[in-house]
Structures are given as C-alpha cells and as structure tokens.
Amino acid sequence: MTKLIDFYFDFISPYSYLAYNKLKSLNKDNKININYKPILLGGLHNLGGITAPAFNERKMKNMKNDCELIANKNNIMFKWNTKFPINSLHLMRGYLLINDDLKEKYFDFCFDAYWKDNVDIGDEKNIAIILNNIGFNKENFFDGIKDLKIKEKLKDLTKKAFDKDIFGAPTFVVNNKIFWGQDRLDYALDEYKA
Amino acid sequence: MTKLIDFYFDFISPYSYLAYNKLKSLNKDNKININYKPILLGGLHNLGGITAPAFNERKMKNMKNDCELIANKNNIMFKWNTKFPINSLHLMRGYLLINDDLKEKYFDFCFDAYWKDNVDIGDEKNIAIILNNIGFNKENFFDGIKDLKIKEKLKDLTKKAFDKDIFGAPTFVVNNKIFWGQDRLDYALDEYKA
Numbered sequence: 001m002t003k004l005i006d007f008y009f010d011f012i013s014p015y016s017y018l019a020y021n022k023l024k025s026l027n028k029d030n031k032i033n034i035n036y037k038p039i040l041l042g043g044l045h046n047l048g049g050i051t052a053p054a055f056n057e058r059k060m061k062n063m064k065n066d067c068e069l070i071a072n073k074n075n076i077m078f079k080w081n082t083k084f085p086i087n088s089l090h091l092m093r094g095y096l097l098i099n100d101d102l103k104e105k106y107f108d109f110c111f112d113a114y115w116k117d118n119v120d121i122g123d124e125k126n127i128a129i130i131l132n133n134i135g136f137n138k139e140n141f142f143d144g145i146k147d148l149k150i151k152e153k154l155k156d157l158t159k160k161a162f163d164k165d166i167f168g169a170p171t172f173v174v175n176n177k178i179f180w181g182q183d184r185l186d187y188a189l190d191e192y193k194a
Numbered sequence: 195m196t197k198l199i200d201f202y203f204d205f206i207s208p209y210s211y212l213a214y215n216k217l218k219s220l221n222k223d224n225k226i227n228i229n230y231k232p233i234l235l236g237g238l239h240n241l242g243g244i245t246a247p248a249f250n251e252r253k254m255k256n257m258k259n260d261c262e263l264i265a266n267k268n269n270i271m272f273k274w275n276t277k278f279p280i281n282s283l284h285l286m287r288g289y290l291l292i293n294d295d296l297k298e299k300y301f302d303f304c305f306d307a308y309w310k311d312n313v314d315i316g317d318e319k320n321i322a323i324i325l326n327n328i329g330f331n332k333e334n335f336f337d338g339i340k341d342l343k344i345k346e347k348l349k350d351l352t353k354k355a356f357d358k359d360i361f362g363a364p365t366f367v368v369n370n371k372i373f374w375g376q377d378r379l380d381y382a383l384d385e386y387k388a
Contacts, residue, residue: 058361167252
C-alpha cells in the first residue's frame with residue numbers, strides 16, 4: 001500500500017497556503033504522496049463549535065503578523081489579503097467540480113491569487129480570470145457549483161473530516177494520526193517517513 | 195539597557211511548561227535574560243472573549259496528543275495531568291506572594307508537579323507539600339493569597355497583558371514584539387539575538 005499524507009485545506013486558510021508552500025519545496029522530487037482533502041473550514045468550525053481566529057480582534061491581529069513571520073522565515077512569497085476573510089464556498093465547491101487534470105493548477109492559482117497577489121477571489125470576475133488561466137469554461141463552473149451533488153459532496157467531505165476529529169486547517173493525517181497546523185508539518189512528515 | 199525576553203505564563207498551560215523546558219535547555223549558560231510574567235490565563239481568555247481549547251472536545255483531545263508529541267520530540271519529561279483543567283488562581287496569586295529568592299523554586303515545583311508528576315495542584319494538601327519543599331510557611335501562603343493587594347495585583351498584571359494585545363500563554367515579548375505559543379519560542383529568540 002502506498003503511503004499517503006492527507007492534507008486538509010481551504011483556500012481561506014493562510015496557514016494552509018504556508019504549509020502547502022513548505023511542502024512544495026520539500027517535495028521537489030515528488031517522493032511524498034500528498035492527498036489533498038478539500039473542506040469548508042467555516043462549516044467545520046461550525047460543526048465543532050469553534051470561533052475562527054479571524055473573528056477575534058487579538059487573534060486576528062496576531063495571525064496576520066504570525067503568517068508574515070512564518071513566510072519570512074521560510075522564504076515564502078506572502079501578502080496578507082486585504083479582503084480577508086471571504087466566503088470560500090464557491091471556490092471550494094469549484095475544486096470538486098474541476099477536472100482531475102486541472103485540479104493542481106486550480107489549487108495553485110487560487111492559493112497564489114489570495115495569499116500572494118492580494119486578489120479578491122470572492123469576486124466572480126477574479127474567479128473567471130483564474131478559470132481562463134487554467135482553461136476551464138466559466139459558464140460550466142458557475143452552473144456546476146450550483147449543482148446539488150457538488151454542494152452535498154463538499155458538505156459530506158467536511159462532515160467526514162469532523163467525524164475524524166479534525167477541527168481546523170491545515171490538518172495532516174498520516175497512518176490515521178492527526179497533526180493540526182502548519183507547525184506540525186514536520187511531525188506529519190516524521191510519521192510519513194517512519 | 196539589558197535585553198529581556200518577557201515570558202507570560204500560567205501553571206495551567208501545558209504549552210508554557212513545554213516552552214519553559216525548551217528555554218531551560220537552551221539557557222544552560224544563563225545568557226538569556228528571562229522576565230517571567232505571571233497572568234491568570236482564564237481571566238485573560240475572558241477579557242479577550244476566547245474559549246480555551248480545554249473547553250472544546252476536539253481541541254482538547256488534540257492538545258493532549260500534541261503536547262505529548264512536542265515533549266517526545268524535545269526530550270521533555272511530560273505527563274498529561276488527569277486533573278486538567280484546574281483553577282490556577284491560588285497558585286498564580288502564590289507566585290506573586292512568594293519571596294523573590296524562592297520564586298524560581300516555586301515555579302519549578304508547580305510546573306513539574308502538574309505537568310511531569312500528575313499531581314493535583316488544585317488540592318491544598320499538594321500545595322502544602324510544594325511549600326514545604328521550597329521552605330515557605332503554608333499558613334502565610336494561604337492567608338497571603340486572600341490579601342486584597344495580591345488579588346488586585348494578579349488582576350492588574352492580567353489586564354496589562356490584555357492591554358498589550360496578549361491573549362494566550364505562553365506569550366513571549368521581545369522589543370515590544372509579541373510571539374504567541376511555544377512554537378514561536380525560536381522566533382522570539384531570533385528577535386532577542388538580533
């Protein structure tokens with residue numbers, strides 16, 4: 001059986017972006033098998049009765065500063081998005097909708113737009129630009145994300161994460177062990193390599 | 195002016211214990227000037243409108259596991275306390291009351307009892323044992339912590355931390371920059387050495 005590192009993410013999560021960039025630079029030879037697991041972070045927080053740091057004045061202020069420190073230390077291009085937080089529902093549904101061979105590109109474009117280039121990816125015009133860049137029809141996208149199956153799929157994936165005791169993003173799961181937060185990527189990789 | 199690293203702590207906080215142990219092993223030559231800043235973590239959370247992870251089922255489960263992982267990785271003797279959480283009010287007031295030359299011992303004994311030896315330090319009998327070990331009169335202790343001045347002092351220190359935008363423990367402050375969590379000790383030390 002191939003070993004996998006499950007990587008639970010939402011584009012809204014700056015720490016997911018940072019972890020993804022760390023992982024990318026550690027995985028230049030593609031030897032780490034990463035299994036991306038989209039969830040709706042807001043939905044997960046609701047299920048778990050958790051108030052996101054974005055909704056606490058001091059935590060929010062710290063989070064911005066903290067992300068900038070981490071990005072600096074790890075040489076990651078990062079810019080705090082002036083439109084944070086946004087509702088990531090359409091984007092996360094979109095990840096499920098997009099063809100498998102375009103998912104990686106979509107993933108990169110969404111994360112870079114939001115956490116590197118200060119783009120408001122809550123705005124349909126900007127989503128359309130991303131879709132154009134990756135070569136996915138925008139009408140198909142905006143129709144597709146209204147499809148009940150896609151809606152239910154994201155709900156279902158979020159609920160499944162919750163049922164595994166996951167409560168935040170990024171979360172890594174290796175050998176059924178849960179590692180929460182970009183600070184625990186090293187620990188997850190230790191488990192992966194063990 | 196001597197450089198200082200402010201270390202905000204509460205004995206209730208397992209991450210403060212872990213950070214303290216990391217710092218201790220990094221500071222064997224006593225070249226880092228640490229300024230311990232007692233606060234009442236529960237009070238700080240109340241001021242900041244924060245629900246502590248101890249009061250969220252998933253966060254609590256993760257925190258226990260996470261602390262054990264960190265302790266393992268850093269060779270820190272650690273045992274999750276079966277009586278977590280307790281009310282640390284008396285112990286934190288006690289830190290203010292104890293003579294300066296005994297504070298370090300008291301600090302060590304409280305942290306080790308709670309996070310290494312699984313002692314219920316919410317129990318006065320166990321506090322009495324600690325006091326006996328460090329050589330502080332227990333009647334003076336239990337009378338002293340009822341003193342209005344001591345009560346107000348802890349409140350005041352907690353409020354001052356809150357006014358500096360501190361919202362958790364451990365928090366390190368160096369050059370007026372705030373670093374939250376044992377994961378940021380390295381960053382705080384970078385700033386200290388800069």
